[in-house]
Amino acid sequence: MLKNHMEVLIENHLPSLIKDTAHVRNCEKCQNDIQAIALNNLKPMYIMSDKGMIYTKLKELDLQFQSDIIRELVQAISLVESHPRHEVGLENF
Ligand SMILES: [Zn+2]
Numbered sequence: 001m002l003k004n005h006m007e008v009l010i011e012n013h014l015p016s017l018i019k020d021t022a023h024v025r026n027c028e029k030c031q032n033d034i035q036a037i038a039l040n041n042l043k044p045m046y047i048m049s050d051k052g053m054i055y056t057k058l059k060e061l062d063l064q065f066q067s068d069i070i071r072e073l074v075q076a077i078s079l080v081e082s083h084p085r086h087e088v089g090l091e092n093f
Contacts, residue, residue, distance in 0.1 A: 001048070002046050002047075003047055003048075004039075004044045004045060004046055004057050005046070005047045005048065006039060006042055006043070006045045006069075007035070007039065007047040008041075008045055009045075009060070009069055010038050010039060010069065010073065011035070012036050013069055013070060013073055014031065014034065014035065014073060016049055017053075017065060017070065017073050017074060017077060018034075018077060021077065021081060023081065023084070024077060024081055025079060026052070027084070028046075028086055029084075029085070029086050030080045030081075030085075032087055033084075034073065034076040034077050034080050035076075037072075037075075037076035037079065037080070038072040038073050038075075040073050041075075041076075042061045042068065042069060045059070049065045056070045060075070
């Protein structure tokens with residue numbers, strides 16, 4: 001079965017990056033939006049075999065690779081924070 005490992009990496013990084021946001025950290029809609037935006041801007045990383053898993057682990061050690069993911073996530077967070085794609089009521093803050 002094919003899996004886009006980039007989804008896992010993004011899910012792993014997201015919580016620490018949104019922990020200081022007023023709204024996004026409690027909003028599943030915005031979090032999904034952020035993940036979608038970041039995933040569209042990053043190369044998918046499809047893995048299938050054990051071999052692919054080893055390659056993926058090595059790639060995860062690459063600092064440039066990690067900082068690319070974080071950069072895209074930070075951009076997506078600020079975009080979604082300033083323009084949430086849903087009505088934001090006071091109860092969401
Ligand atoms: Zn929201």
